[in-house]
Amino acid sequence: MMDFTTKNKLKRPETRLKKVLCWCGSAAFWLVLWQIAAQTAGEEILLVSPFSVLCRLGQLAMTREFWLTIAGSMGRIMLGFVLAMTIGTLLAVLTVKSHICYILFYPVVSIINATPVASFIMLALVWLSTARVPVLTSFLIVLPLFWKNISNGIEQTDHGLLEMAAVYRFGAVRTLTQIYIPSVLPYFSAACSTGIGMAWKAGVAAEVLANTHLSIGGNLYDAKVYLETPDLLAWTTAIVLLSILLEKGLGRLMRLPAERRNGVDTHDSPSAKC
DSSP: OOOOHHHHHHHHHHHHHHHHHHHHHHHHHHHHHHHHHHHHHHHTOOOOOHHHHHHHEEEEEEEHHHHHHHHHHHHHHHHHHHHHHHHHHHHHHHHHHHHHHHHHHHHHHHHHHSSSSSHHHHHHHHHSOTTTHHHHHHHHHHHHHHHHHHHHHHHHHHHHHHHHHHHOOOOHHHIIIIIHHHHHHHHHHHHHHHHHHHHHHHHHHHHHHOOTSSHHHHHHHHHHHHHOOOOOOOHHHHHHHHHHHHHHHHHHHHHHHHHHHHHHHHHHGGGOOO
């Protein structure tokens, strides 16, 4: 007899196909609308057709400088993101476990969260070199998100499980790996998914204002100055594609532990057999 899990597995390809078709239909609708708007404008300096943007993006992708620029921007922005993830997580643990740390750090994180991105960029331009401005900006924008999400995850941990761990003397390491991490992981995954987009927006904005060498933001700035609308939209398309790929990649990475655990459970359970 076929169980419920097996039926769900058989339905997945059809569900995914429908989802892909829906997304393709939505993309086609907006591309057609974009094409109509470009033809109505009649001037490339105002609005370029999607075909022209894709052609220009393809031309840029054939150059060595394009990939050096992508690598430079990605390295700076991801460095800020990883620093925010690490320090935000450690800060969340400290502020949840220590009331004194919470009193000390809560006002600082609140100020960071409330300060506009432009203010961070302007201050960073005074303090740092242009190459480090995107790193600091991405870090400051994402830090409060990780702090808040990880703090909520720790606070929402089942107290019954923690009491059970104390009774059976799990120890600090086993309690961390078997109770705290599974509880916090959904909050951490949500912070990664949201934070990567925020880091890209803030980092590229910092590159534009700082006119960072070999950066996506620097190319956007040059395209604006010289009124190169195809280049402007081509680099914008590159930003969007990179942001989506990184978000999907991180999401997939976050889901791997749960999928492996479910795969083991399904394989070992008697209901997995027909």
